Amino acid sequence: MTTQVESPPQRDLAAEPSWWERVNKATVAMLGVTVALFIGFGLASPNFLTFDNMSNLATQVAITLIVAIAMTFVITTGQIDLSVGSTVAFVAAMTAELLQLGLDSSLVIVVGLLAGLFWGSVNGWLSAYQNIPPFIVTLAAMSIIRGFALLWTEGFSVPIDRRLFVAKIGEAEFLGFSALAWIALATAVVGGILLSRMRFGRYVNGIGAQEESVRRAGVNTRRIKMITLMLTGLAAGAAGILTAARLGSGSANAAEGFELTVIAAVVLGGTNLFGGRGTIVGTVIGALITGMIANGLTLMGVSPFLTPIVTGLVLIAAIWINLRGRSLAQLFSHLTARRT
Amino acid sequence: MMSHESTDARAGDTLVTLEGITKSFGAVQSLRGVDLRLGAGEVLGLVGDNGAGKSTLMKVLAGAIRHDAGSITVGGRQVRFHSPADARSEHIGIVYQDLALCDTLDVASNLFLGREPRRGPFVDRGEMHRQAAEMLSTLHVRVRSTHQEIGELSGGQRQAVAIARAVSFQPKVLILDEPTAALAVAEVRQVLRMIREVAARGVGVILITHRLQDLFEVCDRITVMYEGRSVEDAAIADLDIETLVGMITRSNTTTEEAA
Numbered sequence: 001m002t003t004q005v006e007s008p009p010q011r012d013l014a015a016e017p018s019w020w021e022r023v024n025k026a027t028v029a030m031l032g033v034t035v036a037l038f039i040g041f042g043l044a045s046p047n048f049l050t051f052d053n054m055s056n057l058a059t060q061v062a063i064t065l066i067v068a069i070a071m072t073f074v075i076t077t078g079q080i081d082l083s084v085g086s087t088v089a090f091v092a093a094m095t096a097e098l099l100q101l102g103l104d105s106s107l108v109i110v111v112g113l114l115a116g117l118f119w120g121s122v123n124g125w126l127s128a129y130q131n132i133p134p135f136i137v138t139l140a141a142m143s144i145i146r147g148f149a150l151l152w153t154e155g156f157s158v159p160i161d162r163r164l165f166v167a168k169i170g171e172a173e174f175l176g177f178s179a180l181a182w183i184a185l186a187t188a189v190v191g192g193i194l195l196s197r198m199r200f201g202r203y204v205n206g207i208g209a210q211e212e213s214v215r216r217a218g219v220n221t222r223r224i225k226m227i228t229l230m231l232t233g234l235a236a237g238a239a240g241i242l243t244a245a246r247l248g249s250g251s252a253n254a255a256e257g258f259e260l261t262v263i264a265a266v267v268l269g270g271t272n273l274f275g276g277r278g279t280i281v282g283t284v285i286g287a288l289i290t291g292m293i294a295n296g297l298t299l300m301g302v303s304p305f306l307t308p309i310v311t312g313l314v315l316i317a318a319i320w321i322n323l324r325g326r327s328l329a330q331l332f333s334h335l336t337a338r339r340t
Numbered sequence: 341m342m343s344h345e346s347t348d349a350r351a352g353d354t355l356v357t358l359e360g361i362t363k364s365f366g367a368v369q370s371l372r373g374v375d376l377r378l379g380a381g382e383v384l385g386l387v388g389d390n391g392a393g394k395s396t397l398m399k400v401l402a403g404a405i406r407h408d409a410g411s412i413t414v415g416g417r418q419v420r421f422h423s424p425a426d427a428r429s430e431h432i433g434i435v436y437q438d439l440a441l442c443d444t445l446d447v448a449s450n451l452f453l454g455r456e457p458r459r460g461p462f463v464d465r466g467e468m469h470r471q472a473a474e475m476l477s478t479l480h481v482r483v484r485s486t487h488q489e490i491g492e493l494s495g496g497q498r499q500a501v502a503i504a505r506a507v508s509f510q511p512k513v514l515i516l517d518e519p520t521a522a523l524a525v526a527e528v529r530q531v532l533r534m535i536r537e538v539a540a541r542g543v544g545v546i547l548i549t550h551r552l553q554d555l556f557e558v559c560d561r562i563t564v565m566y567e568g569r570s571v572e573d574a575a576i577a578d579l580d581i582e583t584l585v586g587m588i589t590r591s592n593t594t595t596e597e598a599a
Contacts, residue, residue, distance in 0.1 A: 013473035014448075014466075017487045197462045202449055206442040209491075213440040217454030218425075276444040 026270030027282035029321045033314075034285055034292070041296035048299050051176065058181035061291035063088075063239045063246075065184040065284065067258070068265040069191035070235035072283045073228040075266050076195070078208040078275025079127060079134040081229055083141035084236040085258030087119050089251065090149040091240025095166060096158035096250025105165035112241040113234060119145055120233015124226030134229065142259070149252035157251040160244060170245030180242055187235070192280040201278075204228060208275025264311065265290050268318040289314065353380050355512055355544040356401070356432075361410035363396055370396045371407065372568035378513060378544040383535060385555040385576065386548045387588055388565035394548050397565070398515045401546075402434040403427030415512075433511035437518045439502040443491035447483055448472035450490050451505050479504050479534055496527025503534055507543070514538060515546045520554050532558045552581055566590055 016022075042049040067084050074081045091112045098108045123141055127134040160167050172179035195201035203224045206214040215221045244250040267273050268289050269282025293314060294307045356378045363371040371393050378384050386394050399405040401412065403421035412419050414430045421427045427434075441450050448469045449456070457464045457471065472486040481500040483493060490498060499519050506514055516535065520528045528551070535558050539545050547559060555562055556576060564572035564587045572587045579587075 013476055013483065013486050014469035015485065015487075017485055022487070193462075197465075199456050199458070199463055202445065202453070202456065202463065206445050206449075206453065209442040209444040210440070212438075213442050214453065216424075216440045219454050272444075276442075 024270045024279045024282060026321055027279050027285060030268055030270055030282060030285050030289065030318065034289055037289065037292050037296065041292065045296065045299040048296055055177050057291055057295050059178040060295060061287050062180035062184035063242055064261050064265055064290065065287040066187045067232065067235045067239050068262045068283045068287050069187050069280060070231040071262050071266050072191065072271050072278045072280055073204050074232050075271050075273060076204050076208045076275055076278030077225050077228050079225060079228065080138065081123060081232040082138040082259050083119065083123060083145055084232055084262055085255040086142045086145035087116055087233060087236035088240040088243055088255035088258055089253065090145045091115050091237045092244040092250040092254045093149040093153045093158060093252045095241050095244040096160050097152060099160055099164055099166060100158060108166060109241055113237045116233045116237015116240065117230055120230040123233065124229035127229060128222040128226040146252060153252045155252060157249045159249045162248060166241065166245050167248055180246065188280060188284050195278055195280050205276060205278060261290055264315045268315065355380050355415065357413040359411045361397065361400060362408045363400060363405065364408060370568055374570045376563050376570055378546060380544055381539050381542045382561065383539045383545045383547060383559045385559035385562035386546055387562055389588055392565040393568040394565055395517060398434065398517060398546065398548060402432060402515060428509065431510065431512040433506040433509050434515040435502045435506045435517065435519065439498055441490045441498060441502055444489060446487050446489050447501055448486040450501060451475060451508060475504055475508055479507065479537055482530065494527060496523050496530050499531050500534055507538055511543060513544045517548045520549060520551050552584055564588055
């Protein structure tokens with residue numbers, strides 16, 4: 001007997017789902033935390049919600065955000081880059097040293113970016129093509145790169161002439177916000193487009209979920225993984241130049257523990273620490289949260305030594321939401337899903 | 341059970357012929373001379389006990405493994421595959437058991453993984469979802485939306501998406517490795533129905549499965565493998581499940597014959 005199977009109901013399968021269905025639930029949770037922190041600090045300190053402080057906050061967050069945008073790609077592929085703090089210090093020290101040697105600012109900027117890209121390429125090649133876990137590669141690179149910077153500067157902070165173009169970048173402003181903040185915003189926009197609108201971003205997400213599936217689809221997954229680590233190197237190079245510009249000096253001891261702040265910002269925003277799901281909007285929110293905690297606590301007159309403790313606690317809470325939020329989101333979509 | 345036309349009526353022109361295929365891995369001889377024929381629009385069940393060489397044979401046909409001796413003829417031409425790309429260029433597609441999907445990407449992104457339609461440098465998401473919806477509707481794949489993440493789908497839906505992706509490459513031959521393993525009954529029916537629809541388009545389908553009841557639902561013919569050899573080839577209409585089990589286990593064959 002022939003079994004008749006009825007045709008499925010024809011709906012517009014391609015219809016764009018609602019905003020709530022599309023949105024990363026962990027990011028929404030963190031947006032809630034951001035709003036709560038805004039209100040909390042706003043009530044606790046009258047100076048918090050002023051334009052000057054918001055502009056100040058944007059500048060404080062900028063350097064973290066620039067590297068965090070690139071780190072979002074690395075973490076989304078299921079990798080990690082622990083060497084970004086050292087690369088920032090190396091490039092900051094190099095920028096100051098090269099300027100002292102009398103090199104032109106524009107050349108120093110190019111060399112600084114290339115240096116970051118070089119360290120990123122080394123990390124990427126060893127991880128993606130030599131199959132050494134990125135955790136190990138970048139942990140070793142963290143030590144080596146800072147070591148070179150220390151060797152070069154002998155541990156001294158190298159001053160930068162305030163009249164030079166590089167130093168002026170650190171002081172430049174536009175519409176009340178620093179050049180650093182605008183650069184960070186531009187990086188976030190480019191990162192957002194790259195991750196969500198281009199093939200590269202899809203492969204980054206896919207590799208973090210099931211690398212073998214992406215490879216079998218004909219994508220050179222090693223190259224994609226290497227490029228993501230080159231991006232963090234490049235971003236750390238830019239961050240190194242901007243750090244030197246902002247501080248007016250280059251030091252091999254700069255950006256200690258910076259990698260943890262960056263990783264915290266990425267994970268706080270809802271990017272899955274184990275890969276497969278990345279969000280640039282979330283990273284912006286995550287960077288804002290880490291910056292806001294430091295800024296708000298300082299304005300409240302709390303001991304600065306309390307800041308890392310609070311940041312750490314918020315990070316643990318965020319990771320809890322990152323892990324649990326997904327299962328809560330799945331439960332929610334299960335409850336609201338139409339039967340297919 | 342579904343009614344079947346005769347083998348010759350449904351099996352059109354011969355698409356693929358394998359003759360005397362052998363393959364060794366070191367001292368282990370996995371394939372000892374396999375013959376197989378597949379016609380257009382035909383569903384061929386490839387069965388055999390674990391270690392009989394089914395998967396190895398299919399990897400040879402899909403270009404994932406190079407065979408040692410024997411011949412592969414596709415569309416009347418003798419070919420030799422050095423890579424999966426070679427097999428794909430001969431329009432031979434395969435869906436492995438692990439499906440090769442990405443859980444965190446949506447249905448459309450999985451269907452077009454590695455060949456996303458673009459508008460300038462950007463992925464043309466509207467076009468991708470439109471084509472994906474069309475593809476799924478044609479094959480009657482039941483998903484809520486092309487925007488659904490693969491991780492949210494049931495096993496049957498995932499299998500259906502994987503088959504739809506393979507079909508979108510417009511294969512002449514489609515190999516399915518255990519597509520109904522670990523699926524719920526309703527989902528098995530969906531996948532089997534899809535196989536029939538694919539075959540109805542003139543695609544020759546090779547189905548590897550341990551679920552013998554599926555063979556009677558969907559196949560025209562079966563080839564039985566035993567210890568690296570093809571030992572039986574019969575129209576499914578001439579078989580019942582007990583005979584088939586006997587063929588697979590060689591329980592009605594003497595040791596000398598089996599060897």
